[in-house]
Amino acid sequence: MTPAPPVERLERIWAPRPGVLGWLTTTDHKRIGLLYFWATLVFFGAGGVEALLIRTQLAQPHNHVLGPNAYDQVFTMHGLTMIFWFIIPMTTGAFGNYLIPLMIGARDLAFPRLNALSFWVFAASGVFLYTGLFLGFGPNAGWFDYVPLASRLYDPGRNIEFYTLGLIFNSIASTLTAANFIVSIFKCRAPGMSFNRIPLFCFAFLAASFGLLFALPALSADLVYLFLDRNVGTHFFDPAHGGATLLWQHLFWFFGHPEVYILIVPAFGIATEIIPAFTQRKMIAFPLVAIAELLVVFIGFGVWAHHMFATGIPTVTLVFFAGASAMVVIPSTIQVFAWSTTIFTGLPRFKTPLLFIVGFILFFVAGGLTGIMFIAIPFDQQMTDTYFVVAHFHYIIFGAAVFPIFGGMYYWFPKVTGRMYFERAGQVSFWIIFAGTNLLFFPMHIVGLLGMPRRVYTYPSGLGWTIYNVLETIGGFVTAAGILLLFGNLVVSYFRGPRAEPDPWHGPTLEWSVPSPPPEYNFAVVPTVSSAYPNWDAADRELDRQRLAAGAGVLDEGPEQVVSSFVDGETQEVVRMPHDSPWPILVALCLSAMFAVLAVEKYTVAAFLGGLLVLTLVGWHAKEPEEA
């Protein structure tokens, strides 16, 4: 069978540059998603090694695998890496980039080159941070980097410069991606995809993107103050000169609490894709779930001081924030009931992806319950800075945020690679990771109640902590083995797995309506949408095939993309998209060079590089799109 002529034209128009150059200059959201995926996996590996180093050090009292200085850097880097260089870029960068355009029926994101810039800036920020570590200047004041510990007086090395500049750098990448997602979901939807028909996955990413857009500036301001305090001699955090140490914590947590929801909301989105696919049932309470996803992030902006219950701020303030924090229960519970009721009332097939989602729900409920305990202010004041907190947030961040990432890797593997993974090995990997995670984190509750503080590099024997720490360390290595099995499965499947059909799961959303892996242009014909589960609307998809055969709606006069109206998703115009550009990586290079010289206090060179940055931006905009 020869492909229809319009498809041949599309193949030619959207063909990428060959070889390595093609990857360096790509603006294809799928390729950028894959770049994000691989880069993020490297950081996940680094963060995992750091976690195992921590657990090895703590396996026995008076251990000397790591000294106190190395331990400080390793646990700080573990937190930073897992949050900023693994979970956020894995969910938004990899999953969001690859899937959002496919789900909304678009050929790319609204700003493809900005997307490429986001990736290269992200990659450079990670290299920057780890360069610091290998030079012996890894950040060492904890991921939340409280002053005065992080001030020049108590931390005189260049460690914290790698923290402040690395995170500002990383925030730029996240902000670019967030802005791109918001505009794409608002403006680049397939005809007929009105606001109430946007897949729940995209609602979740919309919520996370808004979170990033409005939370990151607080972090950036805080980081700028700290950089100035340490390098220019300002006094933002210095009470002796009118500054305030708590200012750091207020701004950090004004960012940091929405951040927690930014980590978890994409996981909600992944769950709302996998559950309908494996129960063959539409999500219960669709509008409520969509609103709840947005509401979690919105409320998340009003609860930051619950991280500061032990700082001595007035009780009235504490009570307000405890009440606001309790409100988060409402949208969370709506979602828990919607997920579980959909599973109970559907026809669940417990394949690996759904197993990970069930595990996720269990962890989310368990971690949520310990979270509710922290609302009780006296309990929080007693438990703060103990391993109970570590247990709570690892149940949420590892159990609830990372499990759906693993589930999503299995679920979309056939779509991305065109191969099936091995189901039996997948299920075994789930059970190993599930058992390992519980063994790793559950004893932390107990040892925390027994009074073991977090962030200590070792502890004395005879306090009854040893046995729990041994169990945790065993759990850590079991979890690592399960994760290795997971990736082993995916790697072997990539080469040896059976060929996958376009739609092996009978999935609900548009990505399953295109071949596996999807072609460069995603959709040969612009799909029309009449529900939130368009791949289950057989009549619409049949109509697409007829229109393709008739050559209608193919948009094959250039790299074209539909721009739609904000609410109704009606087609407004057809625009030409940029396609392959060397400028994003050049801009990223200038920017990274600028941050690198800032870290070593070469301000003149930094200004020169800033000028170069402006020139590259002019070059970026030199070639205008052809008038459609």
Place this chain on the structure above:
Amino acid sequence: MSAYGIGAAARGGRERPLGWWGAAMLVATEATLLAVMTATYFYLRFKNVAWPPRGVPVPTLVVPLLVLGLLLAATTPVCLGVRAGRARRRAATCGWLIVALVLQAAYLALQLHQYAHDLRRFAPSGSAYGSIYYTLLGAADAHVAVGLLLTLWLLAKLARGITRYRLNALEAISFYWYAVNALTVVVTLTVLSPAL
């Protein structure tokens, strides 16, 4: 459009282009940054009994407000430039943008002069007051400087004729200017607040 057979016909040119949405996202995140810095100003202010601290003069009102007036006055030519652009009158568009550019550049130059004047009296490293004073004003004026670069770039583009792409850029950059003007008002009134 109907040749594509994708339902609804294209609307007229009144819908916002993608570039405008991009500018809106930039403004959203930058406005948050300046809001956070403004909040920092008041947080520090309420942590201090003497604000500004002893030895630092209270800011004067008249000159900074007049200088701010220059920046705000540039709003009108920007607005007129956008109208001329929509009517595809290239010379008028460029003319109005140059008028705006002169006013905005004058604002920035006078601000720099003001910094030099202030720095002789109190330094950012003298107290938390000085730290937030210069950081907040500097952050706002950095946005003005970026706006000047954007306008210069736009003028260079428009000098070679009006295209759809350049009109989109005009819409996006004018929106950026309106937002920066509003933010600068908030920031200026904040740093002048001890004198109010």
